[in-house]
Amino acid sequence: MTARRFLLAAVSLIALPQVVHAQDFVITNATVAKGDGSEPISGGVVEVRGGKVVYAGPAMGQAMETDTVIDVAGMWVTPGIFAAVTDIGLADVGGVSESNDTSANSSPFNAALDVATSINPSSQDIAVTRVGGVTRATVAPSPGKSIFAGQGALIDTGADPDAVTEARAFQLVTLGEGGARLAGGSRVASEVTLRNALREARAFADGKWGGDDAMLTRADAAALGPVVAGKQKLYIRVERASDIRTLLAMKQEFQQLDMVLVGVSEGWLVAKELAASGVPVIADPLDDLPSSFEQLAATQSNVGRMTQAGVKVAIGGIAAFDQPRNLKQYAGNLVALQKVPRAAGLSWGQALASITSIPAAISGMGGKLGVLAPGAAADVVVWDGDPLELSSAPVHVFIDGVQQPLENHQTRLRDRYKNLDESALPKAYDW
Amino acid sequence: MQFRTLALLGGMIALAACSTTGDSRPGTSSKNAATENGAPFPSTYKPYPGVPTALVGATVFDGAGAKIENGTVLLAGGKVVAIGGPDLAIPAEYTRIDGVGKFVTPGVIDIHSHLGDYASPAVEANSDGNEATSPTTPEVWAEHSVWPQDPGFSRALANGGVTSLQILPGSANLMGGRSVTLKNIPSRTVQGMKFPGAPYGFKMACGENPKRVYGGKGRMPSTRMGNFAVNRQTWLDAKKYAAGDRKNRDLAKETLAGALDGQILVHNHCYRADEMALVIDMAKEMGYKVSAFHHAVESYKIGDLLKENDICSAIWADWYGFKMESYDGIPENAAILQREGACVVIHSDDANGIQRLNQEAAKAQASGRRMGITIADADVISWFTRNPAKAMGIDKQTGSLEAGKMADVVLWNGNPLSIYSRPEKVWIDGALMYDYDNPKMRPVSDFELGQPGEGDVK
Numbered sequence: 001m002t003a004r005r006f007l008l009a010a011v012s013l014i015a016l017p018q019v020v021h022a023q024d025f026v027i028t029n030a031t032v033a034k035g036d037g038s039e040p041i042s043g044g045v046v047e048v049r050g051g052k053v054v055y056a057g058p059a060m061g062q063a064m065e066t067d068t069v070i071d072v073a074g075m076w077v078t079p080g081i082f083a084a085v086t087d088i089g090l091a092d093v094g095g096v097s098e099s100n101d102t103s104a105n106s107s108p109f110n111a112a113l114d115v116a117t118s119i120n121p122s123s124q125d126i127a128v129t130r131v132g133g134v135t136r137a138t139v140a141p142s143p144g145k146s147i148f149a150g151q152g153a154l155i156d157t158g159a160d161p162d163a164v165t166e167a168r169a170f171q172l173v174t175l176g177e178g179g180a181r182l183a184g185g186s187r188v189a190s191e192v193t194l195r196n197a198l199r200e201a202r203a204f205a206d207g208k209w210g211g212d213d214a215m216l217t218r219a220d221a222a223a224l225g226p227v228v229a230g231k232q233k234l235y236i237r238v239e240r241a242s243d244i245r246t247l248l249a250m251k252q253e254f255q256q257l258d259m260v261l262v263g264v265s266e267g268w269l270v271a272k273e274l275a276a277s278g279v280p281v282i283a284d285p286l287d288d289l290p291s292s293f294e295q296l297a298a299t300q301s302n303v304g305r306m307t308q309a310g311v312k313v314a315i316g317g318i319a320a321f322d323q324p325r326n327l328k329q330y331a332g333n334l335v336a337l338q339k340v341p342r343a344a345g346l347s348w349g350q351a352l353a354s355i356t357s358i359p360a361a362i363s364g365m366g367g368k369l370g371v372l373a374p375g376a377a378a379d380v381v382v383w384d385g386d387p388l389e390l391s392s393a394p395v396h397v398f399i400d401g402v403q404q405p406l407e408n409h410q411t412r413l414r415d416r417y418k419n420l421d422e423s424a425l426p427k428a429y430d431w
Numbered sequence: 432m433q434f435r436t437l438a439l440l441g442g443m444i445a446l447a448a449c450s451t452t453g454d455s456r457p458g459t460s461s462k463n464a465a466t467e468n469g470a471p472f473p474s475t476y477k478p479y480p481g482v483p484t485a486l487v488g489a490t491v492f493d494g495a496g497a498k499i500e501n502g503t504v505l506l507a508g509g510k511v512v513a514i515g516g517p518d519l520a521i522p523a524e525y526t527r528i529d530g531v532g533k534f535v536t537p538g539v540i541d542i543h544s545h546l547g548d549y550a551s552p553a554v555e556a557n558s559d560g561n562e563a564t565s566p567t568t569p570e571v572w573a574e575h576s577v578w579p580q581d582p583g584f585s586r587a588l589a590n591g592g593v594t595s596l597q598i599l600p601g602s603a604n605l606m607g608g609r610s611v612t613l614k615n616i617p618s619r620t621v622q623g624m625k626f627p628g629a630p631y632g633f634k635m636a637c638g639e640n641p642k643r644v645y646g647g648k649g650r651m652p653s654t655r656m657g658n659f660a661v662n663r664q665t666w667l668d669a670k671k672y673a674a675g676d677r678k679n680r681d682l683a684k685e686t687l688a689g690a691l692d693g694q695i696l697v698h699n700h701c702y703r704a705d706e707m708a709l710v711i712d713m714a715k716e717m718g719y720k721v722s723a724f725h726h727a728v729e730s731y732k733i734g735d736l737l738k739e740n741d742i743c744s745a746i747w748a749d750w751y752g753f754k755m756e757s758y759d760g761i762p763e764n765a766a767i768l769q770r771e772g773a774c775v776v777i778h779s780d781d782a783n784g785i786q787r788l789n790q791e792a793a794k795a796q797a798s799g800r801r802m803g804i805t806i807a808d809a810d811v812i813s814w815f816t817r818n819p820a821k822a823m824g825i826d827k828q829t830g831s832l833e834a835g836k837m838a839d840v841v842l843w844n845g846n847p848l849s850i851y852s853r854p855e856k857v858w859i860d861g862a863l864m865y866d867y868d869n870p871k872m873r874p875v876s877d878f879e880l881g882q883p884g885e886g887d888v889k
Contacts, residue, residue: 095639095754124752241883269883288590288889289551289782290582290879296552297884300590321750321781329790332850339844340853341867343888384801390793390850393801410751410761414802417731417767 022051022401025068027077027382032056034372035079035356039349046077048378051401056372070382075395078352078387080135080379082370083324084282084316084359085235085262088137089119089126089155089163103142103149111197111227112219113150115141116167121160127408130157132325133387133394135379136165136360136369138316140172140235147179147190148172148197151223152235154363156379158399169363170233170260171224176243176294191246198254202228230256233364235282237262240294241269248277260362262317265295268302271309280312280362285330285354303334303354304344314359327355332388351388377401472574474625476614478860483507485521486842489530494537494816494831498809504535506838509861514832528856534846536812537832538594538615538839538859541785542698542745542819543725543778546584547577547598547613547621551782561601562608566645566652567665569633570682571608573598577621583782585874586889588615589865590786592841592854595626597823599725602636602700603644605652605662609686610634610698612823616859617874630824632722633690635662637701637710638756655706659713666691666717696722696824698745702756704732711740723776723822728760734771743774743822747784748791748798765792765814766799769806776822777814788815793848808848837861 025048032044034056047055047064055064092099101118119139120126129137140152154166174182175190183190193215200216201224203209209221216224226232234257238244244267251257261267262282267274274281285303290296306313315330331354337345346354360370369377378401385392397404416430484506491502493514503519505512513519521527548560559576562568577598587593593615600607610632613624637658646653652661669687677688689695697714701707701724714721723743724730728751730737730744737744744764751760765775777792779785796811813831820830829837838861845852857865866872875886 093752093755093758128751266883286783286786288586288786290882290884291551291553291782293552293554296879296882297887299884299887299889301888321753322783323749326749329794329850333787333790336851336853339851340888342870388850390790390848391797391800393797409759413759413761414763418802420732420735420771 022378023068023403024049024066024401025070026064026066027070027072027380028059029074030072030077030382031074032372033076033078033349033352033387035352036371036373037349037353037357039347040076042074044077046372046380048380048398048401051378053372053376053378053380054374070396072382076383076385076387076392077372078133078381078383079356079370079372079376080381080397080399081133081324081327081355082357082359082363083129083134083137083318083327083355084314084362085140085152086129086137086316086318086324087139087142088129088157088324089121089123089139090115090141091125092120092123103144105144107144109217109219110144110146110150111148111171112217112223113141114153114168115139115150116153116164119153119155119163121158121163124409126157126163127159128410129324130159130397130404131394131406131408131411132323133381133383133397134324134327135381135397135399137324138169138359138363140170143172143174143178143182145182147174147182147193148220148224149174151232154365156399158402159405160402168232170235171227172235172237172262174237175247176237176239176263177292178237187243195250195253197224198228201225205229228254228256230258233258233260235260235262239263239265239292241266241297243294244270245273248273248279251277264306265298265302267311268299268305269297271306271311274306275310280314281306282314282316282359282362284317285315285334300333300337301344304337304346307346307350308344312358312362313354314362315354316359328388329390331355332390335388348388472572472622472625474627475620475622476616476618476625476627478509479616479862479864481506481509481838481858481861481863483512483522483525484858484861485525485527486530486535486840487521487527488517489533489535489842490846491535491832492809492812492847493833494813495833496807496809496813498807502530502535504832504840506840506858506861509838511832511834511836511838511840513834528842530842532845533855534843534852535832536592536841536843536847537816537830538841538857539592539788539815540819540823540830541587541593541596541779541788541815542723542776542822543780544587544596544598544785545601545780546587546596546782546785547579547581548573548600549782550578550581551583561603563601563603563644566604566641566661567606567683568600568604568608569606569665569684569686571600572611573600573609573634574611574621574625576600577611577613577624579618579621579624580876580878582876582879583785584615584617585876586782587785588857589854589867589873589889591788592843592847592857593785593788594839594841594857594859595820595825595829596785597632597698599632599634599698602634602640605636605641605658606665607634607636609695612825614859616864617876626825628828631686631689631695632698632823633686633695635697635699637699637706638703639754640700659709663713663717666713666719670717690719691717693720696822698723698725698822700725702726702728704729708733708736711736711742722824723774725778726757726780728757728764730773731761731764731767734768734773737768738771738773741774743776743818744768745776745778745819745822747780748777748795762795762798763802763804765795766802766804766806769799769810770804774818774822775814776819778819789847789852790850796848808846811848
């Protein structure tokens with residue numbers, strides 16, 4: 001199709017072709033939610049050129065140059081969901097250990113472990129997640145026998161061989177009850193383990209590392225160098241209020257640490273301190289059970305209360321049974337909380353931001369991912385209704401402006417078992 | 432959160448993978464194994480006081496497939512007195528509650544819960560769901576593991592509108608033991624929660640868990656064929672016992688005889704379609720009936736067979752892929768089953784999921800709609816009200832809003848199939864047990880007293 005100029009008001013529906021390369025297109029007649037915290041705009045337009053968003057907002061009657069116009073007849077358009085701290089692409093079946101690369105219990109290495117090379121873009125978890133409207137994710141390893149789980153990656157969920165957007169995007173360390181067990185049996189031990197590792201890494205970076213006396217392997221000491229220097233983010237799993245305070249205090253010795261806290265069930269109890277520190281949080285928003293002694297104060301109002309206090313909070317850390325494609329359900333629940341007396345929730349716009357622009361920004365991709373704004377990657381999802389509503393699902397998914405297939409193992413099974421008729425041939429021939 | 436999940440996947444798939452089967456026939460025989468030995472540990476539950484209450488103007492889903500706009504529901508004496516439209520007369524002594532713009536459903540029922548037997552906090556000391564020392568333990572009763580102070584019960588009430596639930600043993604064993612059906616009512620004792628007159632359930636498990644747990648200990652079963660061999664021999668021994676005078680008490684065989692009598696409902700954890708088909712034939716060979724397959728992620732492949740055998744599928748909306756036998760789970764499972772005319776139950780198996788059974792049902796409904804299967808809201812509501820009641824054998828007492836049934840009722844602040852809705856008030860046997868407008872009208876377990884977050888909205 002050749003480029004042409006037209007006035008948006010005069011456009012009629014053009015069927016969307018299947019494309020494999022980034023294509024320039026304009027989505028019209030859309031309910032546009034930009035993901036930046038603002039409320040949705042009806043009659044909106046999204047213009048994509050060269051894999052980037054050029055414009056997203058109300059139709060102003062402006063002229064645009066494009067290959068393709070997609071009139072979505074009032075359907076919703078959002079940035080793709082950004083799933084923070086997942087394990088997609090690292091396992092085919094969680095319970096099948098041969099297929100599971102999330103942790104390395106017997107490896108001599110820990111901080112040096114780097115998931116980027118092990119992510120399988122063809123895994124069904126990625127395909128299922130993509131169909132759910134999730135276009136980007138941070139993928140984290142799980143701890144093996146150290147509090148350092150290793151380095152996570154930022155990926156896209158596109159149906160192409162090139163999944164990794166940013167390798168070694170962060171280091172993940174586990175504190176609290178889990179970290180205490182890994183470090184030898186107590187929080188006292190995990191605190192020393194963390195401080196010692198950071199000191200050794202700093203010594204290594206300064207050329208003063210005495211390898212024979214060190215606790216870290218050479219590879220692990222090298223890997224933690226960027227963390228100590230604040231050049232690589234340090235994600236820290238932590239839940240209890242007192243553990244959060246202890247961590248924030250650690251910045252006094254290691255001032256350059258670029259910390260992101262993950263979990264944070266009791267964050268609302270220290271929301272002021274968190275806000276003052278500027279340390280962002282990735283929280284599981286529906287955790288409301290005292291499932292451990294470090295989560296006694298867990299409540300679904302945690303995210304809302306931290307947000308009100310000025311903490312930058314993304315929803316994430318959803319793995320295994322609770323799937324990244326359900327992040328929108330998690331976000332929607334926080335909107336529902338607004339109507340529950342004494343609860344703290346999020347506005348609709350904030351809720352969408354908590355699964356798009358905020359996790360992107362926490363990943364260091366503010367303005368580049370997770371938002372429909374000029375210059376951002378054209379990760380665009382068209383939904384058949386309010387994206388946070390249970391009844392809604394994606395109709396089109398674009399990543400970097402490339403339209404994505406919406407088929408996977410599940411949709412093929414669905415199609416095969418649309419009926420149970422085997423009168424002519426067994427089901428195995430229906431494909 | 433992730434640690435807990437990982438723990439499940441690594442060492443304790445049994446917890447996530449526990450399942451139950453239930454018999455859809457409520458016990459009617461006089462030869463009731465559950466009671467003939469003196470009905471030990473009897474229910475001491477008595478409904479709390481309520482006032483005659485009229486819910487006026489809400490959209491009412493009765494749980495049995497009907498929807499009434501601008502409805503009226505009358506509750507008194509612990510029972511549903513009447514249900515109707517705006518013309519239904521409201522006696523003067525009734526307290527009126529304005530339901531305009533709101534929705535009323537029967538109390539939510541979870542057929543598959545481990546609240547109390549895998550209580551919060553999830554520490555080893557509270558891990559009481561799997562007697563994983565023998566592949567067949569029909570002699571254990573879940574009620575002896577239930578800790579009534581599990582804070583999870585209150586979350587299920589306030590966020591999920593859950594009024595009745597079945598607590599099952601886990602799925603480490605082929606035969607996990609008896610389940611117990613509870614009213615979701617705080618109590619000092621488990622007897623104070625037991626659903627009066629509910630039949631017992633009997634938990635069985637197919638597939639990966641039993642063969643992994645016992646194969647890993649170097650003993651039978653270590654294969655699926657081993658699973659069936661152990662099951663069949665155990666049933667044969669039980670049949671011999673059941674055919675005798677039963678005077679020599681044997682706790683294991685009393686449970687199995689109760690299942691053979693149809694008095695104890697069989698709930699069978701089973702993921703794969705081919706295995707369910709084998710279980711159906713095993714049940715026919717031995718003379719018992721499966722009430723429900725639990726975690727039945729592949730039921731959509733055999734909806735015809737399940738309908739023909741009158742077996743419910745207790746399922747999640749979209750869980751899949753966490754273990755090999757869950758690899759073929761699809762979000763359209765419920766809708767395809769419904770189209771085949773088979774019985775659908777949405778279950779949780781999870782202390783978080785039990786707070787959102789309505790949301791899971793709504794997702795399953797939407798997945799069906801996108802493949803061309805339209806299911807009315809009123810039918811979807813029955814997936815977490817009447818249908819589980821039927822599979823648990825308590826549908827004569829609860830599960831739908833009909834005159835004479837228990838006044839187990841939820842008033843929602845919007846359509847329960849919308850993400851934006853929450854329970855506003857919950858009645859159990861006509862007593863108001865949760866009211867989101869009243870900070871004191873929410874249960875706080877002993878465990879939470881004096882702790883951070885006591886009495887919070889959660």
